[in-house]
Amino acid sequence: MPSLDDLHLFAYTVQYKGISAAATKCNLQRSKVSRRLQELEKQLGYQLLIRTTHNIELTEHGKWLYNEVASRLNALETAMGHLEEQNKEPKGKLRIAIPPVLGVTDFFTHIIELYTSLYPGVLIEIEHQKQAVDLIRTNTDIQVLPSYCPPINDDYVQQYFIDLPCSMVASHSYIEKMGRPSSIEDLDNHKLLGNRYCKQWLPNYIGYYVYSEDLHLLRNLARDGKGIVVLPTVMLQNGIKEGLFEPLLCENRFPDLKITLVYASKPYLSQKCRNMVKLLRETVVEKGVVSYPS
Numbered sequence: 541m542p543s544l545d546d547l548h549l550f551a552y553t554v555q556y557k558g559i560s561a562a563a564t565k566c567n568l569q570r571s572k573v574s575r576r577l578q579e580l581e582k583q584l585g586y587q588l589l590i591r592t593t594h595n596i597e598l599t600e601h602g603k604w605l606y607n608e609v610a611s612r613l614n615a616l617e618t619a620m621g622h623l624e625e626q627n628k629e630p631k632g633k634l635r636i637a638i639p640p641v642l643g644v645t646d647f648f649t650h651i652i653e654l655y656t657s658l659y660p661g662v663l664i665e666i667e668h669q670k671q672a673v674d675l676i677r678t679n680t681d682i683q684v685l686p687s688y689c690p691p692i693n694d695d696y697v698q699q700y701f702i703d704l705p706c707s708m709v710a711s712h713s714y715i716e717k718m719g720r721p722s723s724i725e726d727l728d729n730h731k732l733l734g735n736r737y738c739k740q741w742l743p744n745y746i747g748y749y750v751y752s753e754d755l756h757l758l759r760n761l762a763r764d765g766k767g768i769v770v771l772p773t774v775m776l777q778n779g780i781k782e783g784l785f786e787p788l789l790c791e792n793r794f795p796d797l798k799i800t801l802v803y804a805s806k807p808y809l810s811q812k813c814r815n816m817v818k819l820l821r822e823t824v825v826e827k828g829v830v831s832y833p834s
Contacts, residue, residue, distance in 0.1 A: 544616075546580045547609050549573055550588065554606050558596060630812035631661040637669040637683040641704075641755050641772055642799070651823055655816060662812050670753045675804060681813045684820075687798035688736050696802050699817075702824050703796035704772040706737070709785035713765035720788060721768065731767035733758045738770055741795050772797050 552562035553573070563573040581588050588602035598606060642648050643666065652664060673680055674692045684701065685691065691698060710718075714731075721727050724743070731749035734742070735758060749767045752758055755775065762769040763784050779785045801817060803809060809817075 544613075546576050548613055549576055550580055551606060551610050551613050553577065553589065553596065554598065554602075555610070559591075629661060630659045630810070630815060632810075632812065633663045633665055634682075634812050634816060635665045635667070635678075635680045636816070637667045637673050637678075637680050639670060639684060639686060639755075639799075640668045641775055642684060643668050645774060647823070651820060654823070655819055658819075659812065659815060672802070675802070681803065681810070682816060683802040685800050685802055686737065687800055688740060691802045695805060697805055699801045699803075699821075701799045701801045701820065703798055704774060705796055706770055706794040707773045707776050707780075708768060708770045708788045708792070708794065709762060709776050709780065710768045710788055711763055711765045711784065712786060714762075714767065715786055717765070724789065724792065727768065733761050733767040733769040737797055770794055 549562060549566065552565050553559055556562050556565060559573050559577070560570050563570040566573070577589065584601075584605075586601040587599050588605060590597040590599060638648065652666075655662070656664065667680075669683065670689075672685055672689050672692050673683060675681070675683065675696060676693075683691070718730055721730055727742070728746045732738070732742075732746060733750045733752075734748040735751065735753055735755065738748075750758065750761060755771055758769050759771055759775055759779075761767060762771075763779065768788060776785055780787060801820065803813060803817060
């Protein structure tokens with residue numbers, strides 16, 4: 541099977557009308573190019589070039605081969621050049637999957653504003669996802685995941701991102717009707733609005749009035765007096781300030797919700813993706829997660 545390099549040499553020889561010109565283009569010695577063209581002819585079993593003192597001519601087989609490979613090789617060169625150009629100046633689409641809890645924070649808005657200012661050639665597509673997605677099959681570059689959701693593929697890079705403190709709250713109307721829990725064990729006598737995060741640390745015997753991975757739904761149910769919820773504090777802080785929620789069991793230290801970044805292994809990571817990962821990590825250190833609408 542002829543190598544692509546030798547086919548390139550053949551195409552350059554035809555394109556630049558001589559072995560010497562092709563050798564110059566490829567930064568090779570003329571004798572080496574000549575030997576490789578002879579080897580190509582030997583592998584194919586056909587003479588491709590008629591060599592003269594000052595010029596070359598194509599045989600019929602040579603014309604056919606050049607017509608077949610030239611456009612494909614040019615397209616390959618163009619594609620490789622485009623990829624190299626993307627690594628120098630990020631362009632194209634960057635697809636990010638994030639949990640809804642982060643998607644509406646001031647923190648994430650700041651990230652997107654800063655990234656688009658730094659890299660205006662990149663188009664950003666953001667999808668709210670509660671579950672792990674197959675990055676390769678969905679053409680997703682980065683996913684931000686709660687640590688209790690393992691990635692689809694163990695070969696993906698999983699990098700610690702941030703810990704989100706959590707709080708337990710209920711509405712005034714719920715507390716007036718049902719009272720305050722006195723301990724974690726007492727939650728079994730209350731209507732608990734739960735999710736997979738709660739299941740990690742609450743006793744197994746405690747049942748759930750509503751169980752959902754939709755944190756916004758659980759928050760809204762708690763606001764409307766339907767039960768007690770434990771959620772990332774960033775989702776609750778404005779509601780607490782406005783009197784929509786009352787903190788419960790404040791003496792307890794609820795485990796932080798750990799968030800990880802998931803992306804392809806570094807040799808296959810595009811520059812636009814590297815830049816976003818770097819910006820996410822740097823901004824977490826600088827600002828943290830700052831606000832969530834009430």
